[in-house]
Structures are given as structure tokens and as C-alpha cells.
Amino acid sequence: MSVDLDVRDVWKSYPRHGGGVLPVLEGISFTVSRHELVALVGPSGCGKSTLLDLLAGFQRPDRGSILFGGEAVADPSPKGILITQSGSVFPWISARRNLTFVMNGIPAEEKARRASHYLELVGLQEFASAFPYQLSGGMVQRLELARALVVKPDALYMDEPFGSLDALTRLRMRQELLQIRRDEPQTTVLVTHDVDEAIALADRIFVLSERPMRIKQVIEVDIEHPRSMADPRAVAFKDFILHQLGVIED
Ligand SMILES: Nc1ncnc2c1ncn2[C@@H]1O[C@H](COP(=O)(O)OP(=O)(O)OP(=O)(O)O)[C@@H](O)[C@H]1O
Ligand SMILES: [Mg+2]
Structure with missing residues (x-):
């Protein structure tokens, strides 16, 4: 390898x-x-x-x-994306927006497609419009992971x-x-x-x-x-x- x-x-x-x-x-x-x-x-x-x-x-x-x-x-x-000990999702925007926010220079349709894909991958598709405070600890951690993965x-x-x-x-x-x-x-x-x-x-x-x-x-x-x-x-x-x-x- x-x-x-x-x-x-x-x-x-x-x-x-x-x-x-x-x-x-x-x-x-x-x-x-x-x-x-x-x-x-x-x-x-x-x-x-x-x-x-x-x-x-x-x-x-x-x-x-x-x-x-x-x-x-x-x-x-x-x-190379770092997921920190303290976490770093933005509390004031929705789960979906947390993902689209970090995708710079990508056409809007592709952003939307990728956000949906990664929310689904971590099992948060039903919580796309929820804010982090409305999620459980495990769900926030999954959102962290999705936000790291979304930039590929x-x-x-x-x-x-x-x-x-x-x-x-x-x-x-x-x-x-x-x-x-x-x-x-x-x-x-x-x-x-x-x-x-x-x-x-x-x-x-x-x-x-x-x-x-x-x-x-x-x-x-x-x-x-x-x-x-x-x-x-x-x-x-x-x-x-x-x-x-x-x-x-x-
Ligand atoms: N910005 C900094 N300025 C000064 N000292 C620091 C800084 N960051 C870390 N340290 C010191 O460097 C050492 C290593 O810290 P680090 O956070 O890398 O450890 P760690 O292995 O991640 O610990 P933990 O398992 O508790 O998270 C510690 O003694 C810490 O006090
Ligand atoms: Mg440490």
C-alpha cells in the first residue's frame, strides 16, 4: 500500500x-x-x-x-480534516446548513446533493433542518463526522x-x-x-x-x-x- x-x-x-x-x-x-x-x-x-x-x-x-x-x-x-475533542459544529445554523457552509466553491446543486448524501450516511436525514441543540449527543457527533466527510x-x-x-x-x-x-x-x-x-x-x-x-x-x-x-x-x-x-x- x-x-x-x-x-x-x-x-x-x-x-x-x-x-x-x-x-x-x-x-x-x-x-x-x-x-x-x-x-x-x-x-x-x-x-x-x-x-x-x-x-x-x-x-x-x-x-x-x-x-x-x-x-x-x-x-x-x-x-485533511480534524474533528476536535470539543466539537465544532455551529450551534446557530441547521444540520444541513452546517454541511453546506463548509463546501466552498462548489455549485449550489452539488452542495445540496452532497449535504443530503452525507446526512443520510450518518442517519440524520430526518433532522436536516434541526439545530444542533435539538439533537442528542450522538447525533451531534454524527453531524461532526458528516461535516468532515462532506468536503471529501x-x-x-x-x-x-x-x-x-x-x-x-x-x-x-x-x-x-x-x-x-x-x-x-x-x-x-x-x-x-x-x-x-x-x-x-x-x-x-x-x-x-x-x-x-x-x-x-x-x-x-x-x-x-x-x-x-x-x-x-x-x-x-x-x-x-x-x-x-x-x-x-x-
Ligand atoms: N497551546 C499550548 N500552549 C502551551 N502548552 C500546551 C498547549 N497545548 C498543549 N499544551 C501542553 O502540551 C502537553 C500536551 O497536550 P495535548 O493536548 O497535546 O495532550 P493530549 O495527549 O491530547 O492529552 P489528553 O489525552 O488529555 O487530551 C500538555 O502538557 C499541555 O499542557
Ligand atoms: Mg487531547
């Missing part, structure tokens, strides 16, 4: 409150293949959101390079997209994401604290260290879909990852 995302020796630090610098990334390198889904799991504050910001062009590395499709990522672009990005960067949802809705969102990936796959980097979610969705899982972030382990999840968490391979991966994260000890 061809490489889409090529991260080479990326360094990033922030000014530390009260002086000095806070090193977050110290020489991170990895690649993500076309249409692959890589899940990042690691401790809070290790630099996952910072890394996604860099991948999506919202920040620049201090050193090193980030290439997508062979080109340097310099600014945010519709090629090559890459999706998802930062805990289902983090605020209840367990059942999370399970449903997993299935929906897998379904969407079957129909319209994107190269995806998914940050999650949920090890089951990583195992259910990812082609590879990167287990990250405390800050400054290192990739401690790379796990190939070579289990066919649909995956059962009761599969002995899934159970073994989970045990291994939780050990790596220091959540369970021998």
Missing part, C-alpha cells in the same frame, strides 16, 4: 507557564498508508492533540517534516470523537464508522482513550509514552472485521496494551 502520511523526526515544544519550555514531541517518525486507520492510545497530556494539530496543519513543528501525499503540510486544508477529505484526524458519548452510543458509532469506511475510506488517525475502540477499529495501534511522546509499541490488529472483543486475539491485544499503559500490572 502506498504511503499517504509521512511524519519525519517531528519536534514540538510549548513555552512553559512561568518560563522555560515544555517538550511535547522529541523526534516522532511514522507513516500511515492510504486508507489505513491508525489509532493512538496514550496517557493524558502526552501530546496526542498536539500531534493531530500538526498533522492537520493547525500548528507547525519546531523541527522535522510532515508530508501528505508527498506534499508538505503547511496550513489547514480540506485534504483524503485524511480524517479524529480526536476522541466519541469520548463524550454513553457506552451504547459509542458502540453504535463504531459500527457506523466501519460502515462509512467500507463505502468511502479515508486515511485516518484516531485518538482514543478506549482500548476496545482502538482494537475494534484500527489497522494499527500506536501505544504512546508519557510526554515527551514516544511510540512505545506498534500493534498490527490482524483480525478480520467484524471483530469480536471476545476473540482471544482481541483479548490478548487489550491485555498487552493495558500493561504497556501501566493500567494493569503482573
Whole structure:
């Protein structure tokens, strides 16, 4: 498979409150293949959101390079869409308008067609004219996803997209994401604290260290879909990852 995302020796630090610098990334390198889904799991504050910001062009590395499709990522672009931890749909416009709003330079008819297509894909066709406050948490999350997909990005960067949802809705969102990936796959980097979610969705899982972030382990999840968490391979991966994260000890 061809490489889409090529991260080479990326360094990033922030000014530390009260002086000095806070090193977050110290020489991170990895690649993500076309249409692959890589899940990042690691401790809070290790630099996952910072890394996604860099991948999506919202920040620049201090050193090193980030290439997508062979080109340097310099600014945010519709090629790689970031779904943030806090969400970013506009509360004052309808679901449909949230989608058409982000499609710039596209004829009105095509905008309308695409908005309908993606609202349907995430099961919100009946709520096209609803405002975000009239939607449930899971529906808002699906609207976030539709709004990212509607610009037909090559890459999706998802930062805990289902983090605020209840367990059942999370399970449903997993299935929906897998379904969407079957129909319209994107190269995806998914940050999650949920090890089951990583195992259910990812082609590879990167287990990250405390800050400054290192990739401690790379796990190939070579289990066919649909995956059962009761599969002995899934159970073994989970045990291994939780050990790596220091959540369970021998
Ligand atoms: N804009 C900023 N200015 C200064 N420090 C920052 C900034 N953004 C993040 N940090 C610091 O960088 C470190 C990494 O933050 P980041 O948000 O990338 O972590 P994270 O892995 O996404 O954490 P979480 O799992 O809690 O979301 C933290 O110590 C944080 O305080
Ligand atoms: Mg974060």
C-alpha cells in the first residue's frame, strides 16, 4: 500500500507557564498508508492533540517534516480534516446548513446533493433542518463526522470523537464508522482513550509514552472485521496494551 502520511523526526515544544519550555514531541517518525486507520492510545497530556494539530496543519513543528501525499503540510486544508475533542459544529445554523457552509466553491446543486448524501450516511436525514441543540449527543457527533466527510477529505484526524458519548452510543458509532469506511475510506488517525475502540477499529495501534511522546509499541490488529472483543486475539491485544499503559500490572 502506498504511503499517504509521512511524519519525519517531528519536534514540538510549548513555552512553559512561568518560563522555560515544555517538550511535547522529541523526534516522532511514522507513516500511515492510504486508507489505513491508525489509532493512538496514550496517557493524558502526552501530546496526542498536539500531534493531530500538526498533522492537520493547525500548528507547525519546531523541527522535522510532515508530508501528505508527498506534499508538505503547511496550513489547514480540506485534504485533511480534524474533528476536535470539543466539537465544532455551529450551534446557530441547521444540520444541513452546517454541511453546506463548509463546501466552498462548489455549485449550489452539488452542495445540496452532497449535504443530503452525507446526512443520510450518518442517519440524520430526518433532522436536516434541526439545530444542533435539538439533537442528542450522538447525533451531534454524527453531524461532526458528516461535516468532515462532506468536503471529501483524503485524511480524517479524529480526536476522541466519541469520548463524550454513553457506552451504547459509542458502540453504535463504531459500527457506523466501519460502515462509512467500507463505502468511502479515508486515511485516518484516531485518538482514543478506549482500548476496545482502538482494537475494534484500527489497522494499527500506536501505544504512546508519557510526554515527551514516544511510540512505545506498534500493534498490527490482524483480525478480520467484524471483530469480536471476545476473540482471544482481541483479548490478548487489550491485555498487552493495558500493561504497556501501566493500567494493569503482573
Ligand atoms: N497551546 C499550548 N500552549 C502551551 N502548552 C500546551 C498547549 N497545548 C498543549 N499544551 C501542553 O502540551 C502537553 C500536551 O497536550 P495535548 O493536548 O497535546 O495532550 P493530549 O495527549 O491530547 O492529552 P489528553 O489525552 O488529555 O487530551 C500538555 O502538557 C499541555 O499542557
Ligand atoms: Mg487531547
